[in-house]
Amino acid sequence: MKRIAVAICLIAVILFGFAGCGRVAIIDAGQSNLGGRLLNPVMETDKGYYFNNSNRDSLSLRYYDKQTGETEFLCAKKECIHDGYGSCNATDKDIEVMYTALYDNKLYIVGIENGNALTLYRADLDGREFTRLVKLMEIPEGFDEFFLSNGTFLIQRGKAFIPYNIVNAENDGLVGMYMVNLAKLKYELVDERNRYYEYDEGITAIKAAGDYVYYILNNSSADREPKSPVIKRYNIKDGKTEEIIRLDNSKAINIYNIALVGDELWYSIKVLDEGRSGIMIYDTLTGKTREFEGELINATGDENVSYFGFYDIMYDGTYLYVSKDCYMHSYYFEEENAPQIYIYSLDGTRLAKFSHEYAGDLCYSINVIDGKVYFQTEERIDSCPVKDILDGNVEWKTEVVIDDLSDRIIYYVE
Secondary structure, eight states, X not given: OEEEOSOOOOOHHHHHOOOOOOOOOOOTTTTTOTTSOOSSOOEEOSSEEEEOOSSSOEEEOEEEETTTOOEEESOOXXXXXXXXXXXXXXXXXXXXXXXXXXXXXXXEEEEEETTTEEEEEEEETTSSOEEEEEEEEEOOTTOEEOTTOOOOOEEEXXXXXXXXXXXXXXXXXXXXXXXXXXXXXXXXXXXXXXXXXXXXXXXXXXXXXXXXXXXXXXXXXXXXXXXXXXXXXXXTTTOOEEEEEEOOTTTEEEEEEEEEETTEEEEEEEEGGGTEEEEEEEETTTOOEEEOOSOOOOOOOOTTOSOOOOEEEXXXXXXXXXXXXXXXXXXXXXXXXXXXXXXXXXXXXXXXXXXXXXXXXXXXXEEEETTEEEEEESSEEEEEEHHHHHTTOOOOEEEEEOOOOGGGOOEEEO
């Protein structure tokens, strides 16, 4: 082997160990990932930000220090060159990262190892540990994780809920979800069915409250006949799953997202027979359903348009966020027609709207954490207080410039 240094940058982490960390409280349901559908959300502590690749790619755990403004690989091994080979705690070319979450002062990562093993990993916040916890599935030869999978990875009460969607060249395969007990590292299958059609997205959203985990399973069918989309609920205490909402597929298709508002489950749908989209509210105590009567931006078609829009929704504990014709998780949009996100009170009053100059250029994700809206692309993370948006003062502050650190990697070639 001959060492070729593309560029060598010996940083403090190599000499003295990783200086990051910072404590965070134990918060269920994915810690900072309130949006619920970000592939690799940025996670903040009092000292800095932790993040993985914005899109599904090889493992690259990084830390941004608020005080120094520098980004480092999350690896405290002396003389490690962070090239994706060997035993680096931050990089691994053989692990395709799907989801990352912060829980109980640890990072949990779901990835596919060596192209065929769905696996759960754990990393320390100081860069001293990266551990393979459990291999959940050996993906059969000829199958891959569906390239449009946009579910989520959620941790609730010490249990990790991990969806999957594997497919072959004939578009056959399976969608389902595992539950992993993080204390005992025991896992079980929560749900599974056959793939329904070419663009079957399977489980597209997971949310949790108390002892219950709610998830969307669109086009739920074990055969080739169209069936209705459903919302199911898993009870953490007794391990049982029940179907709580089933839509009439002749009248509605696809549930786009869900939001838990107190004892109510809010969900956005397309109403086929009326040619419009809407937001429904299901009372989990009474079982009754009503429609959100907010001042929604028109999402209907006309007699000359067969396609009509959809809504994505998110709830931050106070306000409802609604996007029209675009998702708030990792998503692209036309540069000349950047999407608008609308903020509503729960009584239906439209309070404000916002966008971002990069919303029509780069792949983006939107999240709301502790009263701030975070806008993430592959290159940066900007924030703006919700209060400022409500006051009409939308000014984005750059929190992190995402450095891929490629100039710090030493490559080996024959």
